[in-house]
Amino acid sequence: MSFGLLLAIGKEKQDQKTCSSAEIKSLWRLPKTLIFPLPLYPQNPLSLSRLRELEETMTNNNNLNTKIRFEDEAAQGSSEAAQDESMSDAAETTDDTTSADYYFDSYSHFGIHEEMLKDVVRTKTYQNVIYQNKFLIKDKVVLDVGAGTGILSLFCAKAGAKHVYAVECSQMADMAKEIVKANGFSDVITVLKGKIEEIELPTPKVDVIISEWMGYFLLFENMLDSVLYARNKWLVDGGLVLPDKASLFLTAIEDSEYKEDKIEFWNSVYGFDMSCIKKKAMMEPLVDTVDQKQIVTDSRLLKTMDISKMSSGDASFTAPFKLVAQRNDYIHALVAYFDVSFTMCHKLLGFSTGPKSRATHWKQTVMYLEDVLTICEGETITGSMSVSYNKKNPRDVDIKLSYSLDGQHSKISRTQHYKMR
Numbered sequence: 001m002s003f004g005l006l007l008a009i010g011k012e013k014q015d016q017k018t019c020s021s022a023e024i025k026s027l028w029r030l031p032k033t034l035i036f037p038l039p040l041y042p043q044n045p046l047s048l049s050r051l052r053e054l055e056e057t058m059t060n061n062n063n064l065n066t067k068i069r070f071e072d073e074a075a076q077g078s079s080e081a082a083q084d085e086s087m088s089d090a091a092e093t094t095d096d097t098t099s100a101d102y103y104f105d106s107y108s109h110f111g112i113h114e115e116m117l118k119d120v121v122r123t124k125t126y127q128n129v130i131y132q133n134k135f136l137i138k139d140k141v142v143l144d145v146g147a148g149t150g151i152l153s154l155f156c157a158k159a160g161a162k163h164v165y166a167v168e169c170s171q172m173a174d175m176a177k178e179i180v181k182a183n184g185f186s187d188v189i190t191v192l193k194g195k196i197e198e199i200e201l202p203t204p205k206v207d208v209i210i211s212e213w214m215g216y217f218l219l220f221e222n223m224l225d226s227v228l229y230a231r232n233k234w235l236v237d238g239g240l241v242l243p244d245k246a247s248l249f250l251t252a253i254e255d256s257e258y259k260e261d262k263i264e265f266w267n268s269v270y271g272f273d274m275s276c277i278k279k280k281a282m283m284e285p286l287v288d289t290v291d292q293k294q295i296v297t298d299s300r301l302l303k304t305m306d307i308s309k310m311s312s313g314d315a316s317f318t319a320p321f322k323l324v325a326q327r328n329d330y331i332h333a334l335v336a337y338f339d340v341s342f343t344m345c346h347k348l349l350g351f352s353t354g355p356k357s358r359a360t361h362w363k364q365t366v367m368y369l370e371d372v373l374t375i376c377e378g379e380t381i382t383g384s385m386s387v388s389y390n391k392k393n394p395r396d397v398d399i400k401l402s403y404s405l406d407g408q409h410s411k412i413s414r415t416q417h418y419k420m421r
């Protein structure tokens with residue numbers, strides 16, 4: 001799962017119930033205070049119902065804040081007893097976390113965890129891996145890197161782990177402690193609040209490391225480094241990393257409507273040339289669900305990472321690709337997505353975030369091309385993609401995409417740069 005700072009509205013899809021543009025506009029005018037706690041839904045299209053739900057929740061929270069302020073003010077001018085009562089009411093309902101806290105730490109808000117837990121492709125796969133392969137977990141010491149609500153730790157505890165260390169750096173660690181206690185696993189799960197890179201683990205080694213570290217475009221957020229750090233420091237020889245394989249794929253799509261709406265829009269805004277923003281918009285890959293009908297070429301594997309063996313540097317790579325058109329069409333964007341797998345299971349388990357699979361909260365990553373490629377069936381787009389962590393902010397990902405088409409109707413060769421942030 002990833003964080004970001006913008007609430008953006010995604011495109012309408014034929015197969016999804018989304019907002020009409022008028023509805024989007026009215027909901028888009030959420031007060032800034034409502035938008036701040038929503039880094040949870042960066043660049044993601046929100047369904048109308050989801051937007052309304054969020055708006056409602058936030059409005060209720062605002063009302064709550066107003067009420068607390070009012071009670072505080074009233075208490076100042078009233079009797080001691082009334083003040084005490086009011087203050088204790090307020091103490092019970094006040095959460096002194098502010099939007100600024102969420103700005104820097106979106107994982108402290110329960111909303112992002114709700115989104116992840118409700119992603120059944122993601123969460124059910126982890127559950128199946130653990131429950132259907134108890135032999136991997138039973139009587140083992142497990143380290144859960146980035147435990148969040150503690151869900152993976154709870155699965156492991158239920159599967160008979162000897163002990164689980166659940167490490168979580170956000171405020172959610174406090175909730176995880178409560179959740180562990182409420183479910184009667186306090187003797188099996190120890191929640192440690194802090195960064196994995198900074199905590200002291202009360203055991204010299206662990207048998208299993210489990211983590212859900214994947215970001216948009218697999219690598220955004222760079223949480224993989226934290227898993228590799230934990231693996232190098234604490235995993236016993238021959239220990240297990242779950243998941244142990246992650247692969248990045250590339251395909252190409254027709255997407256004229258949305259490219260027009262999101263990119264070409266800047267050419268003439270109420271008659272003014274704002275194309276300097278278009279350049280910026282082109283550089284930011286869009287996280288969105290792609291309809292499989294938009295896919296024009298086959299898919300190619302760019303890179304497979306073996307989490308149990310790789311080094312941190314292996315996450316930066318250059319990979320060649322060759323995409324073959326499956327019909328006559330126009331290509332507006334290349335699309336990246338990833339699969340993860342748990343190869344140590346009795347039967348291979350994993351999931352794909354590709355456009356042909358059931359949608360996940362990771363959606364796909366769309367990189368618009370400056371050119372529209374007019375491609376004929378059987379023609380190939382060749383090129384290479386270089387991926388590296390940004391030097392200034394290693395949680396951001398820099399992507400360099402070179403592509404060429406030497407086709408009947410299009411002869412194009414170009415290099416474009418993108419930045420996931």
Ligand SMILES: C[S@@+](CC[C@H](N)C(=O)[O-])C[C@H]1O[C@@H](n2cnc3c(N)ncnc32)[C@H](O)[C@@H]1O
Nearest residue numbers: 001107146147148167168169170195196212226
């Ligand atoms: C994608 S969420 C997964 C949460 C939970 N494991 C689940 O599956 O629902 C990743 C979690 O890792 C935490 N995290 C990220 N980097 C961390 C680090 N270096 N040390 C500890 N926790 C970290 C985040 O705060 C976040 O709660």
